[in-house]
Amino acid sequence: MVYYFTSNVVAPSASIYVGKDKFENEDLIKHGLESDVWFHVDNLSSAHVYLRLRDGETWDNIPKEVLEDCAQLTKANSIEGNKKDNITVIYTPWANLLKNASMATGQVSFHNQKMVKKIHVPVRLNPIVNRLNKTRVERFPDLQAEKEEILKKKRKEERRAKDEKKAAEKKERQEREQLKWQKEHAYDDLFSEENMQQSNNQDRDADFLDDFM
Structure with a gap:
């Protein structure tokens, strides 16, 4: 299962999605797209949150409001991180994620540490989390087929x-x-x-x- 959220702080709206558990995260790691940006609470267990970039957007020019939505959603989906103030959320392009057989389920590293950015999150902002949760949709996608279809459309374009x-x-x-x-x-x-x-x-x-x- 994958949870999909909509960030309406920009137009057109931004799409954010989260794996239900660490096994779902494995599929998200494997079948991500070049246009995906990965978010996680630094040094704490948390859900893997992904932002799908909009047309013409790059991972280093994401609007500040969208970054805040992603950071708050990441914090809210960390059991320990949600209880703490002044946490750090890290983010990087999906293509920079490094996964090998020696790593535990859901665990990742990075090809290039310099391509990892940080966001300081002082406290949980309930208005943001509540707004995003109202848009949540649960789906059971075939991630591999979905990726192939998106890539096929991209090649055609x-x-x-x-x-x-x-x-x-x-x-x-x-x-x-x-x-x-x-x-x-x-x-x-x-x-x-x-x-x-x-x-x-x-x-x-x-x-x-x-x-x-």
């Missing part, structure tokens, strides 16, 4: 964007070539007209100018 870029570049190249041709042949008609006039003058009688005068 990337191919479409690549084709559009390729078509735009082709159009731009053709326009440049057309403009170049026009510049190179801008005086073709003029030269042709002058040549015709010269040819016509050469065909006239020698007395033409005298007759004109």
